[in-house]
Amino acid sequence: MTNELDAFFEPESIAVIGASRSEEKLGYSILENLKVTFPGKIYPINPNAVEISGLTAFPSVLEVEEPIDLAVIVIPADLVKSAVEDCIKKKIKAAVIISSGFSEIGNKEAEEELKKISKGKIKLIGPNCVGIYKKDLDMLFFPRKRLKRPIEGSIAFVTQSGAFGTALLDMIANEGVGISKFISIGNKVDVDEIELLNYLENDLETRCIAMYLESTEKGLELIKTAKKIVKKKPIVIYKAGKTEKGSEAVASHTGKLTKEPEVYSAAFKQAGIIEANSTEEIFDYAKSLANQPILDSTNIGIITDGGGFGVIAADEITKAGLEIPEYSKDTLRALRSVLPSYGIAKNPVDLTGDANAERYEKALNAVFKDRVIDGVVVIALLQVPTLEEHITDIIRDCKVHGKPFTVCTIGGKWVKERVRTLERFGVPVYPTPERAARALVVLKEYADILKRK
């Protein structure tokens, strides 16, 4: 099945309108980043150059003889309309408008004009956005030295704020979390969150949709669309601009008012959208939802080598209304057989500060196989000297049990290297017990959403 948005994500050729030879221009970075990622044809468009970065440049897309699928537009706002008209003449199917200077500064007329001339003729993303990133299509204007790109994964991330979105992209890249597609939608002159949700519903590379939203004019449609999609894949949304001042800030950021901010949470709940309540929760939740099975019941096992962590995780699990039942007799027996004399077999179980990988392996095996237990929070103070390095393999292999689990490990450089390894294998790892616990709780929330009629 083809979709008119395919041209954005699977183009065979791209024109960069505003490609530049000056390193400080955005049109320079965009061209550079496309060159190292995009396998198709690239046409720099610039009336004052015949060649840019070793590629033949053209004064206009109309001068290019071959067909072009996608245009990236990065020129001053007052030139954008004419560039889009050229794209339409050239029969380009889609354009991403990076340029700002539209409704976000009150220039609504220019945006209305874009809407009028493009309707039915070309699909537009933006303006006032940073565009699209996927592994083989990097049009971000951020130098790769400063902003790391994430590996391929199964989370699609849609953001209304380009700056905020790319900063998060850098953050998760550093943690080893992968994404399928990143889309910055900016002022949404054409393509909006609804159209993207519908597209991503059928995107085979995407198992979870994460979204940062400041405002929507289509609240009811968002709810209706989400309701349908969440039956197939989970949606996590962080809605900013919920207070009056935040809402005002949205107005000057995107030129839109967030109407009745307080109703969002209730509407999200009704739609089956999982609401993130902070910046961190967006990917905390998206990565467990994308990589773990759902949590069908409420019984959680907690396993740690540092008692304090178990206490905090137990607090968080209990606050969320889930249970920490006693392990079954077999499990308790197995735990007793690996624990030292000063350890106690119970839930949460503290393997104590001299735990080694073998003790973890046997204890994890017992807890994961326990029929009473439906989901597990695994907490490992990896720094203890007795814990061998293959502990990360052992934790990774907990996937074979088919039960949902999240991992917490706190620390510095040495720990973070190990976190990246686990994340690359789709194991969601968190820097605090609270966050690991809540990311597991969300798998129960999604299970309940799936059960709705």
Add this chain to the structure above:
Amino acid sequence: MTNELDAFFEPESIAVIGASRSEEKLGYSILENLKVTFPGKIYPINPNAVEISGLTAFPSVLEVEEPIDLAVIVIPADLVKSAVEDCIKKKIKAAVIISSGFSEIGNKEAEEELKKISKGKIKLIGPNCVGIYKKDLDMLFFPRKRLKRPIEGSIAFVTQSGAFGTALLDMIANEGVGISKFISIGNKVDVDEIELLNYLENDLETRCIAMYLESTEKGLELIKTAKKIVKKKPIVIYKAGKTEKGSEAVASHTGKLTKEPEVYSAAFKQAGIIEANSTEEIFDYAKSLANQPILDSTNIGIITDGGGFGVIAADEITKAGLEIPEYSKDTLRALRSVLPSYGIAKNPVDLTGDANAERYEKALNAVFKDRVIDGVVVIALLQVPTLEEHITDIIRDCKVHGKPFTVCTIGGKWVKERVRTLERFGVPVYPTPERAARALVVLKEYADILKRK
């Protein structure tokens, strides 16, 4: 003024009872870490060795001729009593008992015995703890390769869970945050949180006391002591074990029940203790309280180069009951003079995605000098290509204005390197706008505490 706890923090000689030549033993790592940090005399105590790691070993502290100030005890639980008796005979003033196997596994008798024999004769920290860390006194049994040590700073960190505490130590070391002293108090057979609070009140190196607490038998005394100390320096406490299950987990971790968990928050408030509500908030708050002036009024300025960040920070500031007033006319004029045509002078101000260091410098200068503004949240998407590297110097130099501020910058490796530089200069940096905003709000909370009669 000398204090009987000085022997723990300023010893001239240390005996390591249980020093070992086997790398997998805790007594090995402890000796190694003391060797590379402690400038005084070290005596390995081990009945089966004449030399360990190049140091002359002794079968007992009683065989050492020179005086010993401090003993670190890391031997099986059933041998601890006799070792402490030897320490008393040797007139050692203080001992840290790392060994576990006491009340945390129900062995209350052994702990009572320790209490009885030591009373008035030797000060004890522990058992079941990881001991003390400061720059020139590292008795942690974690290898330095796996667990980084923080730089010197002005936060004292007291933790009831050794594992949890050291994991946080590693985390903040990685971020560039400094500490004055780290003390793991374990089962608190003698020295407890109250005694340490009183000691740290007069510790010139400490400007803020952070604490992870699971249980206390001396609730009223804690409140009374804190009430007195907070007039001099702020106290941040994270109390775990607040739910029934968490409280049960505490019981098996430290052998103590947390009575009436729900009363803690109210009592903390009454005492003027700033309560951390998550693992992250402990140091989020401690580092702004230790390094920033108090916030005397409610008027906050927000400055960013990515609109989305401003929206989120505005939400958080407003939720906390503080204000985001309009900037004064002079400030608005100054902002307009540096903003591009598509920027809007207002609060929060978005310097837009092509901001450079000069634009930041002028805008920061105007906002910090604005008489209407009492505190500032500075948010910088450092990755934008136009922003020169000396932006970190410019942000650091905002200290000259004498107004409290916190910084948010989200990202990966490149950003984190810059965060470390800022933190080393005492600028508190946060990975999300929400956390930067709340860390500023806490400076108002502390100002209000200081105003109490």
